[in-house]
Amino acid sequence: MKINTPYLLFLGDAPDPLAAKVAQGICDWRPEFALGQYRLPGCQADMVLPDMSPKEAYAAGARTAVVGVANRGGIISEDWQAFLQEALNSGLDLAAGLHQRLADIPVLQETANALGRSLFDVRHPSQTFDVGNGKKRRGKRLLPVGSDCSCGKMYTTLALEKAMRERGMNADFRATGQTGILITGDGVSVDAVVADFISGAVEALSPDNADDHWDLIEGQGSLYHPSFAGVTAGLIHGAQADALVLCHEPTRTHMRGLPHYPIPPLASVMTLSLSMAQLTNPAARFCGISLNTSQLDADAAERHVRTLEDEFSLPCVDPVRHGVGRLIDALDDGCS
């Protein structure tokens, strides 16, 4: 799926800025896609973009209205439908990453069909894939692996793309989840493909490329997460990563959503991840650690970083506090 850009960001009736994190991600990582915003009365989020009607946005060049807000349950609120309908009528496609599909709302599907617009429900892949074949592909690949879900893998990968491009390197983020797809307009939500095709979907997402090109493949889940490790395993095999980055949030006390599962030792995560990665790329190596220290003060963050550097003899950074330059240096140093 390839979503047409730039976007009109729909912030809806977001009760707080966090509810608009998809829109915020687009503004942070693809500001050139963020043409304008549309807010309903009471909206508590603001991307500091021009407020535009769908008609104004289309005239200014926007091609897709992106639902940049999430609500409890992942449903498409009735309060949003007048906007969505107006966006289609104004010439815009629609894109959303919610559990409920835009395409399951008959009036939207009928309008889209009648006008030739597209509805992108990025959480629900519509493509079919071949099963993975494990054949070596040209180009270089990096994949973050986590001690848990939601510990900074997407942020780390997008930060790497930005920093590598600033250095003039040939690098592309490859989105594997709905937020990453909405941010970049492209990708495959690998947790939503049929189980037999996980690695095949990742192979399709990251095809042969130039020898000096880096695919920075968004990580998902954790091999130690009892709900989602199948996704992670297929992702690791399909990615054929040359370089792995360990992502970790040091204040987490248990696996996300599962209070009865402690966070695994980082050494175990690294050993298991490397063992699986080396099946499809025997040269796979860890190039560093990305630590999400957002819950720590500066002193505690530095202590954690130094402890992990000493323990694993790898560069360790918080992408927000330190940037990811040292991880890129480690790639140059032949980690892969």
Place this chain on the structure above:
Amino acid sequence: MKINTPYLLFLGDAPDPLAAKVAQGICDWRPEFALGQYRLPGCQADMVLPDMSPKEAYAAGARTAVVGVANRGGIISEDWQAFLQEALNSGLDLAAGLHQRLADIPVLQETANALGRSLFDVRHPSQTFDVGNGKKRRGKRLLPVGSDCSCGKMYTTLALEKAMRERGMNADFRATGQTGILITGDGVSVDAVVADFISGAVEALSPDNADDHWDLIEGQGSLYHPSFAGVTAGLIHGAQADALVLCHEPTRTHMRGLPHYPIPPLASVMTLSLSMAQLTNPAARFCGISLNTSQLDADAAERHVRTLEDEFSLPCVDPVRHGVGRLIDALDDGCS
């Protein structure tokens, strides 16, 4: 999904007995479900069952016509459609495990709707599942893991069910693939569920049970198969196995379908499988090895068995040559 039994087995125009392996599996493992057979002209398979028309089969108590034959491509042959239509008209449901769905043939779906019959496309789960939660469930569980796909996991599991029941043990086979589902009338094709729900589907397939009850969960794929390891990983986490059985075919030179991937060392398969199994059941242990020696003569088979017993200090059997009794003895000996 729960398919009504007994069955009329449709052997179609099977060009050889192997093409009817689903029907053969039902006759071998659930003979009480195999009421009769229906063959088209030229059929080269014979289950030595009464030949019956759909009407005769329904009158004799049959409730489902099972497509017990596969052809290249997994499509529903046009030559089969008259039979399938007649089966619906005679009162039978239809079940098949082919890539092409019965439900995608409009005349069959319309007839089924009109008459209130069910179409079971067991390769395509229609249920929805919760994501796995990894919570400890009551009862005991056994899971075979393989060095490769198609090396004897289903056969081993069904042989264990039969032998355990003959000993008066409380044991149930839990099918995770289309052949197993058609044989037993129940199960979930885990390679066909959405990736996020692999472990959750297995948890649903094998719920809380009596303390002395064994769920014998059909294995799938291999952690070392680059196409399908995601399925295997989620299956291992969802199964929470107390006992693992290593399944292996010793003459295989490469992973099924992937000539560029050698068969992994068995010690690696065991280490990786155990590492993943112990996440959701720290007590998981290997209780033995099941060797498919069908390609070896008796002497070579015995040599292989003795070599593996010595190497791994575990009972090793070929279920066909030796039965699986020694694997069950190992369960009693406290392997789990």
